[in-house]
Amino acid sequence: MRMSVLFVQTLREYPSDAEVISHKLLVRAGYIRKLANGIYNYLPLMWRVLKKIENIVREEMDKAGAQEILMPFVQPAELWQESGRWDVYGKELMRLKDRHSREMCLGPTHEEVITSIAREGIRSYKQLPVNLYQIQSKFRDEIRPRFGLLRGREFIMKDAYSFDIDEAGLDKSYQIMADAYKRIFERCGLETKMVQSDSGAIGGSVSHEFMVLVNEDSENNAGENDVFYCPKCGYSANSNHAVSLLKEALTDGKFGKAQIVDTPNTHSIEELSKFLNIPATVICKTLIYVIDGKYVAALIRGDRTIEETKLMNAFQGNEIRIARNDEIEEIMNNSGFSAVAGFIGPKGLKGVEIIADETVKDLKNFVIGINQNDKHLTGANWGVDVELPSKICDIRLAEENDKCVECQSELKVTKGIEVGNIFKLGTKYSKAMSATFTDKDGSEKPFIMGCYGIGISRTAAAAVERHHDEHGIIWPVAIAPYKVIVVPVSDQDETQMSVAESIYQKLLNAGVEVILDDRAERAGVKLKDADLIGIPYRITVGKTIKDNLVEFKERASNITENITPEQAIDRIIAM
RNA sequence: CGGGAUGUAGCGCAGCUUGGUAGCGCACUUCGCUUGGGACGAAGGGGUCGCACGUUCGAAUCGUGUCAUCCCGACCA
Numbered sequence: 001m002r003m004s005v006l007f008v009q010t011l012r013e014y015p016s017d018a019e020v021i022s023h024k025l026l027v028r029a030g031y032i033r034k035l036a037n038g039i040y041n042y043l044p045l046m047w048r049v050l051k052k053i054e055n056i057v058r059e060e061m062d063k064a065g066a067q068e069i070l071m072p073f074v075q076p077a078e079l080w081q082e083s084g085r086w087d088v089y090g091k092e093l094m095r096l097k098d099r100h101s102r103e104m105c106l107g108p109t110h111e112e113v114i115t116s117i118a119r120e121g122i123r124s125y126k127q128l129p130v131n132l133y134q135i136q137s138k139f140r141d142e143i144r145p146r147f148g149l150l151r152g153r154e155f156i157m158k159d160a161y162s163f164d165i166d167e168a169g170l171d172k173s174y175q176i177m178a179d180a181y182k183r184i185f186e187r188c189g190l191e192t193k194m195v196q197s198d199s200g201a202i203g204g205s206v207s208h209e210f211m212v213l214v215n216e217d218s219e220n221n222a223g224e225n226d227v228f229y230c231p232k233c234g235y236s237a238n239s240n241h242a243v244s245l246l247k248e249a250l251t252d253g254k255f256g257k258a259q260i261v262d263t264p265n266t267h268s269i270e271e272l273s274k275f276l277n278i279p280a281t282v283i284c285k286t287l288i289y290v291i292d293g294k295y296v297a298a299l300i301r302g303d304r305t306i307e308e309t310k311l312m313n314a315f316q317g318n319e320i321r322i323a324r325n326d327e328i329e330e331i332m333n334n335s336g337f338s339a340v341a342g343f344i345g346p347k348g349l350k351g352v353e354i355i356a357d358e359t360v361k362d363l364k365n366f367v368i369g370i371n372q373n374d375k376h377l378t379g380a381n382w383g384v385d386v387e388l389p390s391k392i393c394d395i396r397l398a399e400e401n402d403k404c405v406e407c408q409s410e411l412k413v414t415k416g417i418e419v420g421n422i423f424k425l426g427t428k429y430s431k432a433m434s435a436t437f438t439d440k441d442g443s444e445k446p447f448i449m450g451c452y453g454i455g456i457s458r459t460a461a462a463a464v465e466r467h468h469d470e471h472g473i474i475w476p477v478a479i480a481p482y483k484v485i486v487v488p489v490s491d492q493d494e495t496q497m498s499v500a501e502s503i504y505q506k507l508l509n510a511g512v513e514v515i516l517d518d519r520a521e522r523a524g525v526k527l528k529d530a531d532l533i534g535i536p537y538r539i540t541v542g543k544t545i546k547d548n549l550v551e552f553k554e555r556a557s558n559i560t561e562n563i564t565p566e567q568a569i570d571r572i573i574a575m
Numbered sequence: 576c577g578g579g580a581u582g583u584a585g586c587g588c589a590g591c592u593u594g595g596u597a598g599c600g601c602a603c604u605u606c607g608c609u610u611g612g613g614a615c616g617a618a619g620g621g622g623u624c625g626c627a628c629g630u631u632c633g634a635a636u637c638g639u640g641u642c643a644u645c646c647c648g649a650c651c652a
Binding site: 009010011012013014015016017018019027028034036037143146267268269272285286287288305306307308321322323328339340341342343344369397471487489490491492493521522523524525526527528529531532540542551 | 600612
């Protein structure tokens with residue numbers, strides 16, 4: 001490709017609306033252009049990168065025995081009503097009506113469609129297992145799209161779905177996908193960690209995410225997920241799923257006897273702990289949540305934080321949020337109290353389900369709210385002063401330096417970008433949508449399903465997050481839009497131009513993806529652009545050509561060498 | 576959904592306080608000159624100042640509304 005005709009406009013400055021480096025660089029280097037909030041045009045360079053990633057995904061999926069298909073982007077509401085998700089998916093599902101007022105939606109994912117394909121096409125166990133996948137744009141009307149391609153509303157995704165006879169078959173399909181994913185990201189030049197993750201409200205299911213780890217000290221917080229991991233045994237999990245053992249802590253308040261004390265203006269645990277001069281570990285805090293419209297009081301030890309996904313799952317919920325002050329007031333009125341947040345306790349609450357984290361059950365002589373403003377009960381004990389809730393679960397957020405449940409070492413935390421997710425669905429969709437096959441014994445059974453996603457466009461952005469410097473993008477060779485760029489320093493110098501042209505032609509003939517910067521620009525412009533765009537190798541034809549030497553430069557390492565044009569060509573072809 | 580901020584040329588910004596009919600840098604076009612790290616000079620083209628209503632003789636500027644975008648919060652009992 002000749003740079004003079006390549007459709008790309010590099011900018012001298014970063015766009016003002018971009019925050020994270022991948023967004024900034026992809027816009028500035030002319031890869032993408034925003035069309036609307038969270039919706040981007042993929043320009044020629046970007047499209048080449050995306051196709052590179054897609055092809056790696058295709059090769060590995062095909063090798064893993066999956067078959068590529070393409071499902072419609074627009075889907076009828078009926079399918080979603082059948083699965084039950086039409087009413088629970090919420091505002092992320094982009095709904096629309098056709099000219100006949102039939103309800104439709106833009107596909108945020110394709111479990112419904114694939115299940116309908118399977119129930120029509122698969123009749124016998126002899127046709128199983130099967131794994132079908134597609135690479136396609138998805139649309140999710142995110143609450144808050146941001147970070148450019150990392151969290152767009154429309155994005156490119158590879159989604160695969162496996163169908164098996166039984167759980168053992170699913171386990172095998174799942175493992176095959178996990179292995180394929182590992183290879184895919186490796187080939188894309190991305191180091192990933194496979195971590196356990198929340199599997200939603202579907203009991204007993206298993207889910208893993210593939211995370212590209214980003215350094216905490218990087219210039220932004222593009223990693224949206226906290227990943228807990230054990231350096232010793234390898235345990236790792238998303239914060240929404242991570243479990244841990246607690247460090248030793250003082251859990252006996254040693255108050256002697258239970259009594260109500262004045263604790264004016266202690267609205268937070270910190271204030272209360274300071275006022276009573278006791279550690280937060282002997283306080284039981286009570287938080288009011290709204291889960292699918294129902295009130296829930298969650299108890300947890302004062303030094304700990306509720307993990308909302310875990311709490312929501314404990315009630316099989318779909319939506320969770322902290323209660324508003326007016327809702328707390330309503331609860332207080334209904335229960336005959338008048339306390340505000342900060343003084344709430346479980347005792348005597350009406351119309352509220354109560355759940356406790358495991359951290360509270362060992363508390364002795366502790367401090368707890370009693371629904372009276374500016375007062376707390378100190379020296380409380382379960383069964384004596386307050387009933388221990390019958391529902392006790394792990395609903396707490398793990399913390400760095402908690403102990404690993406597998407090996408008791410200390411857990412570490414890091415930020416990660418989720419580029420892939422694999423999931424054991426089981427029979428959730430096949431049962432809801434009556435998708436069955438006839439088994440060996442003649443009985444009708446629902447398919448045992450798995451689903452497996454890779455964010456293609458997000459993977460590209462994650463690659464930029466991991467691989468860049470102050471001059472621009474540094475693409476891993478496997479997903480770079482072009483492998484090498486040939487830059488004649490002066491377009492006035494006939495020798496330089498003709499040598500550059502000949503190198504270009506020879507590389508083209510050898511099937512190398514190469515750019516010739518044939519623009520009538522000054523050297524500085526061409527070199528800056530080459531760095532910004534991030535082509536892995538550069539062959540610069542300058543004054544040294546009179547000694548038959550060109551400069552060969554590797555973008556990633558910045559190592560340069562003066563070699564002959566023939567050597568440069570051979571080296572590129574060999575790589 | 577709540578809080579904060581911003582909308583002026585393709586990109587980055589000034590002008591607004593104190594109303595008088597729009598400017599700078601980059602990019603773009605032409606010419607000259609220049610060619611190893613985003614040169615220089617000259618001459619150009621491009622904007623209903625997000626949109627609507629209002630105040631006024633007159634609105635980018637003041638008021639009201641609206642839309643869009645960005646950031647923060649959804650971690651507090």
